[in-house]
Amino acid sequence: MKLPKFMLLVASVTCLCLLYVCQQTEIFRLAYVGQKRSILLRDSLDKNTMLRYNINKNTSLVLLNDRITASNFEMPDSYRVVKVPGVSQGTAADHRSSSLKSLAASVFGIKRQAEARTIDRR
Amino acid sequence: MHIVNNRRRVNAVFLFFFAFLLFCIARLSLIQFFRADYFAKIAQKQHNLFVELEPRRGAIYDLNLKPQAVNVSADSLYASPNGMADRDKDTAIKSLPSILNLDHSFLKDRLYRKKSFVWLARKISPSQKGAIEKLGIKGLGFLKESKRSYPNSYLASHIVGFCGLDNVGLEGIELRYDKYLKGSQGWSLILRDARQKRLDLEQKMALPVDGYDVVLTIDEVIQYIAERELEKAFKAYRAFAASIIVMDPRTGAILAMVNRPTFDLNQYNNIDKDRRRNRSVSDLFEPGSVFKIVTASAALEEKKVVEQDKFFCENGAYKVGGHILHDHRPHGWLTFREVIEQSSNIGTAKVAQVLGPEIIYKYVKSFGFGAKSGIDLPGEISGMAKEPRFWSKTTMSAIPMGQEVGVTALQLASAISVIANGGQLMKPHIVKEIRDKQGETIKSFSPVSVRRVISEDTANRVKKILTGVVETGTGRMAKIPGFTAGGKTGTAQKLEPNGAYSHRKFIASFIGFAPAEEPLIAIVVTLDEPRPYYFGGVVAAPVFKNVAADVLRYLKNKNPVNEVLASNESQRTD
Numbered sequence: 001m002k003l004p005k006f007m008l009l010v011a012s013v014t015c016l017c018l019l020y021v022c023q024q025t026e027i028f029r030l031a032y033v034g035q036k037r038s039i040l041l042r043d044s045l046d047k048n049t050m051l052r053y054n055i056n057k058n059t060s061l062v063l064l065n066d067r068i069t070a071s072n073f074e075m076p077d078s079y080r081v082v083k084v085p086g087v088s089q090g091t092a093a094d095h096r097s098s099s100l101k102s103l104a105a106s107v108f109g110i111k112r113q114a115e116a117r118t119i120d121r122r
Numbered sequence: 123m124h125i126v127n128n129r130r131r132v133n134a135v136f137l138f139f140f141a142f143l144l145f146c147i148a149r150l151s152l153i154q155f156f157r158a159d160y161f162a163k164i165a166q167k168q169h170n171l172f173v174e175l176e177p178r179r180g181a182i183y184d185l186n187l188k189p190q191a192v193n194v195s196a197d198s199l200y201a202s203p204n205g206m207a208d209r210d211k212d213t214a215i216k217s218l219p220s221i222l223n224l225d226h227s228f229l230k231d232r233l234y235r236k237k238s239f240v241w242l243a244r245k246i247s248p249s250q251k252g253a254i255e256k257l258g259i260k261g262l263g264f265l266k267e268s269k270r271s272y273p274n275s276y277l278a279s280h281i282v283g284f285c286g287l288d289n290v291g292l293e294g295i296e297l298r299y300d301k302y303l304k305g306s307q308g309w310s311l312i313l314r315d316a317r318q319k320r321l322d323l324e325q326k327m328a329l330p331v332d333g334y335d336v337v338l339t340i341d342e343v344i345q346y347i348a349e350r351e352l353e354k355a356f357k358a359y360r361a362f363a364a365s366i367i368v369m370d371p372r373t374g375a376i377l378a379m380v381n382r383p384t385f386d387l388n389q390y391n392n393i394d395k396d397r398r399r400n401r402s403v404s405d406l407f408e409p410g411s412v413f414k415i416v417t418a419s420a421a422l423e424e425k426k427v428v429e430q431d432k433f434f435c436e437n438g439a440y441k442v443g444g445h446i447l448h449d450h451r452p453h454g455w456l457t458f459r460e461v462i463e464q465s466s467n468i469g470t471a472k473v474a475q476v477l478g479p480e481i482i483y484k485y486v487k488s489f490g491f492g493a494k495s496g497i498d499l500p501g502e503i504s505g506m507a508k509e510p511r512f513w514s515k516t517t518m519s520a521i522p523m524g525q526e527v528g529v530t531a532l533q534l535a536s537a538i539s540v541i542a543n544g545g546q547l548m549k550p551h552i553v554k555e556i557r558d559k560q561g562e563t564i565k566s567f568s569p570v571s572v573r574r575v576i577s578e579d580t581a582n583r584v585k586k587i588l589t590g591v592v593e594t595g596t597g598r599m600a601k602i603p604g605f606t607a608g609g610k611t612g613t614a615q616k617l618e619p620n621g622a623y624s625h626r627k628f629i630a631s632f633i634g635f636a637p638a639e640e641p642l643i644a645i646v647v648t649l650d651e652p653r654p655y656y657f658g659g660v661v662a663a664p665v666f667k668n669v670a671a672d673v674l675r676y677l678k679n680k681n682p683v684n685e686v687l688a689s690n691e692s693q694r695t696d
Contacts, residue, residue, distance in 0.1 A: 027323070028321070028323070031321055031322060031323045032321065034322065035320075035321065035322045038322065042266070046194075046195040046266070049192075049193070049194055049195065050194055050195075052192075053192055053194050053271055053273060056188075056189055056192070056273035057273040057274075057275075060273050060274045060275070060277065061274070061277065061342065061343065061346040062274050062275055062276065062277050062346065062349075063275075065346070065350065
């Protein structure tokens with residue numbers, strides 16, 4: 001083998017070796033970076049689990065009962081609960097009362113109170 | 123002469139180096155061809171690290187998928203005694219006991235061992251970890267481990283059970299379903315760098331298989347209601363122990379199971395074994411008058427009596443087999459229906475005489491007494507029901523009114539469910555299904571009918587009698603406003619150590635169902651040694667009333683919500 005050919009072969013093999021080493025180094029570098037990120041991710045997941053656990057614990061009926069008992073909270077009896085009519089029922093009742101008011105206003109000339117209305121700006 | 127000498131020297135040096143070369147070649151050949159495996163193993167040990175990968179233990183959920191047992195990661199403290207300076211060891215021995223509540227001698231023993239790894243404390247709290255980190259002692263380190271935690275502390279503690287330090291189930295569902303919950307361990311061969319630090323580049327790996335989740339039939343809300351009411355009665359009557367079971371009579375599913383005394387699942391270490399026992403399945407007691415439902419069912423099913431048949435109750439005292447039987451209140455003539463409503467012992471004994479021992483024993487066994495129910499909880503006992511050939515002269519009148527027979531609260535719950543559901547003995551179960559991580563059902567537990575005990579007609583007739591017990595009989599304090607209910611009271615004398623019945627120690631109980639027309643729940647309440655009051659109708663019946671009222675309201679409100687959600691879901695899919 002002639003010297004130039006030999007030198008070329010040696011140079012290319014050396015380049016390949018260097019490339020391989022470089023690639024391996026990069027793999028290890030990325031592994032260290034990945035490891036750091038994975039630790040961060042694991043810590044975040046742990047915190048998430050811990051927070052979920054705390055939420056569950058704080059909303060558990062046992063704890064709520066203890067707090068309610070400690071604060072002397074009393075559930076209102078049925079006669080103390082205000083019953084609010086549904087939206088459709090409420091609107092119908094409002095229409096009925098306003099039409100009665102209009103009738104009274106037209107017969108006796110009583111001015112109706114100002115009513116707030118939504119304004120369509122279009 | 124000078125040149126010759128030089129050549130000799132050169133030859134000598136050459137020979138020396140040549141011999142050295144030969145030696146090196148020989149040595150290398152020896153290493154390469156004969157000791158390669160040995161050195162490769164040493165190198166592998168230095169470069170690789172074998173790590174066991176812990177699987178995630180399955181969670182335990184209630185019927186509505188509210189978590190009852192979950193995994194939270196916790197830090198465990200270790201030390202490397204071989205690499206620790208004596209000064210660091212002494213600092214650790216001085217400072218750690220106050221943070222970790224450990225003994226000086228324990229730490230001294232651990233830190234002066236000739237080992238490269240020793241555990242000092244497992245699964246410590248974040249605050250403890252922070253305090254140790256502040257000390258900055260070299261040679262101490264932390265490893266993350268998964269710790270079993272229970273968000274509801276003492277709610278359903280006897281059912282859920284708990285795990286040991288190594289996440290192995292020790293009690294309750296944790297123990298019974300350990301094989302599903304634990305999963306299987308994985309392993310990984312990872313690289314170590316020159317500083318012996320872990321580098322997460324896997325050489326070989328077998329992934330761990332996570333455990334399955336277990337979904338219980340227990341409803342957290344119903345469990346809470348039962349816990350709350352039983353706790354009130356347990357404290358008010360200063361009872362020695364107490365139990366309550368809420369069961370769906372149609373399926374045998376346990377909706378709630380409570381025992382007192384109880385314990386906090388997150389601190390099971392400091393609790394004595396007596397508090398950890400699931401008394402509902404592992405404690406035997408004489409049931410007393412609640413057992414009369416068996417006698418009544420047998421009498422009606424065998425068509426030996428009808429509701430209007432009259433029995434003379436001897437005005438409160440009746441001699442049977444050399445013993446005088448008493449009623450808690452003297453009665454004259456009572457119909458069969460009134461015998462049960464007023465819980466007359468004498469009347470029941472006379473009904474039993476009509477039936478005979480063989481029939482009574484047949485129904486005792488048929489209702490599930492004297493045999494394990496097969497519930498999926500550890501520690502269940504079979505109870506005690508003597509065969510007629512072992513009966514004494516008094517047994518004939520004792521068993522029909524709940525003496526000389528040993529039962530568990532769970533067996534009573536199954537028995538009252540037979541009446542409530544129209545005559546079928548259902549196998550009680552506490553696990554609804556087992557799911558994988560993605561929520562896919564791996565195994566589901568559907569209701570199992572064990573046998574038909576009585577006909578539907580008989581069940582309805584007994585149901586009417588038991589409704590009478592609540593309306594006008596001994597169980598009036600169990601009457602639920604707005605709902606109908608049926609049930610039976612029981613006040614059983616406990617046995618003294620000398621074998622005689624005690625006049626001071628009683629077991630008060632109430633078994634019942636509601637609503638009477640189409641029962642949704644069957645409830646058993648027992649209080650062991652309540653004082654100053656001890657009658658089942660006074661002590662246990664109000665607990666039934668309060669639990670049944672709240673549970674029925676809850677179920678009534680829960681189902682419409684579910685129906686609305688289901689209809690919304692179907693509209694969306696359409």
